[in-house]
Amino acid sequence: DAGITQSPRHKVTETGTPVTLRCHQTENHRYMYWYRQDPGHGLRLIHYSYGVKDTDKGEVSDGYSVSRSKTEDFLLTLESATSSQTSVYFCAISEGLTPSYNEQFFGPGTRLTVL
């Protein structure tokens, strides 16, 4: 497995509370991504990063913010969690060395429940 860890692996929280999920990689890959996975929707991109302090929005970025202060860490923050953010969150990484295809490797996921 690519060296990707996510923490926590499971979290239950209440509506309105802030939540931060962490993705840590040991591969020194340039790109990091946050996806959410919901029934009927597959995986949807929330935000991604193409370098330290360089981030961009994905398809479903509303209600989420991200930060990347080190190559190895990519944080996803829900400023005020809502029940619609109950989901499984996956982090992914890719080398990004070429302008063509770059395989994305996925972490084990974080299961978040917002009550």
Add this chain to the structure above:
Amino acid sequence: QKEVEQDPGPLSVPEGAIVSLNCTYSNSAFQYFMWYRQYSRKGPELLMYTYSSGNKEDGRFTAQVDKSSKYISLFIRDSQPSDSATYLCAMSGQGAQKLVFGQGTRLTINP
């Protein structure tokens, strides 16, 4: 309408059968086409990728891309119970940095 459409199934077939999984898409800018396999409560893992149109074979798996019809397929020959998983198609334009996924098809191979 979603950019990528995939029948979510579930699909259940007997061991040894040939399985066909399909996706359609609407964005003609897509150039890279991938199939990911995801076991229950695990992250997706890349199974195959294809650039542009054509076929690609890897063991029991064959990926086909028909850009003129905006249609991609994954065939699994001699299916095994260990192939039971959710299969997700994904695609992207140049750079392949922003993937668009299908909904995933849950497949069960019955012994």
